[in-house]
Amino acid sequence: xxxxxxxxxxxxxxxxAHGMLALQLALQWPVKKRPMHWIKTIVALTEHDDGxxxxxxxxxxxxxxxxxxxxxxxxxxxQCRNVIQIGxxxxxxxxxxxxMHTSYLYEPKRGVSKELNDFLDEQKRNQKDWCAHYQITQxxxxxxxxxxxxxxALSLILCQDQIPAGERRLEISxxxxxxxxxxxxxxxxxxxxxxxxxxxxxxxxxxxxxxxxQMIFKDDKELFNAMQQALITEKKWVxxxx
Numbered sequence: 001x002x003x004x005x006x007x008x009x010x011x012x013x014x015x016x017a018h019g020m021l022a023l024q025l026a027l028q029w030p031v032k033k034r035p036m037h038w039i040k041t042i043v044a045l046t047e048h049d050d051g052x053x054x055x056x057x058x059x060x061x062x063x064x065x066x067x068x069x070x071x072x073x074x075x076x077x078x079q080c081r082n083v084i085q086i087g088x089x090x091x092x093x094x095x096x097x098x099x100m101h102t103s104y105l106y107e108p109k110r111g112v113s114k115e116l117n118d119f120l121d122e123q124k125r126n127q128k129d130w131c132a133h134y135q136i137t138q139x140x141x142x143x144x145x146x147x148x149x150x151x152x153a154l155s156l157i158l159c160q161d162q163i164p165a166g167e168r169r170l171e172i173s174x175x176x177x178x179x180x181x182x183x184x185x186x187x188x189x190x191x192x193x194x195x196x197x198x199x200x201x202x203x204x205x206x207x208x209x210x211x212x213x214q215m216i217f218k219d220d221k222e223l224f225n226a227m228q229q230a231l232i233t234e235k236k237w238v239x240x241x242x
Contacts, residue, residue: 001060002159003069010067012210012227013159013235015049022046022155024205026147028198028239033177035144036136037093044087044097045148053079055220065216067223075106077119084126096130099123100145101152146176157183158237159207163191190240201241206234 002013023046035041053059053076062068080102087094103123110120131141153173157163164170169182175197182194190202211231217223 001067001070002156003067004161006211009211009213009215012067012212012230013207015070016047017207017209018155018159019046019049021158021205021207022148022151025154026151028200028203029147029151030197030199035147035176036140037091037134037144040091040093041097041144041148043090044094045151047086047094048083048098048101048148048152055224058219060220060223061217065218067212067217075109075112075116077115080106080119084123092130092133096127096134096141097145097148099126099130100141101148103127104145104149143176146174149173150175150181154183155207158205158235169194186240190238192240192242196241198239198241202239204236204238206236209233209235 001015002018004011023042026042026045058065060068062072084095084098084102087096087098100123103120106116107120110117127141131138150173157170157172162170163183163185165185167184167186169184172181172183172193174180179195179197181197184192184194186192209232210227211233212223212226213230214226217226
């Protein structure tokens, strides 16, 4: 979950909803610059955070009983394996993209445990095998994954309300073409990206968030029920080239 405190509780966005927002952004990418296996790539983007822990016990709460923000979660090899298996049931391309995402996230943690090391080594072998299956180079695979990572990063910036005030620029991340892109918000409220990477000169994206009016929960069931009763709002952003 993506969790932000409010005056009376929490604003919560599901990871899967963040994936849907990333998909909306991806669909604005110019056709001539899209990665190979386009449909499979955007499905992998949408589902790259699936396979989450079930709503039971205190899987979605921190030690104080507050909703657990994704940045505070410990890595889970089981969840990584689950999401790769979900991708593999669709195609080896989907599994390749999600496997590369787990490598991107957890290679910096290599050495924390033997279980994680074994998992990361396994993904290196898998990625090599799946690239061979598609008869593509590592560079071609990296282009497709870099596109996923860029859309993911931009979606997270929006979901976490990280656009700076005063029209200051924030780097999204290098795009698949190696270009550094920067996001900013105009005084009019519209969002700009420099250089402009999208097909349309203006478009709107949105994501659903839950406005939960409670600070602490005894277990996942209480949090889940509170979210079902919460006010659901659509956070929207209007992107414009100029």
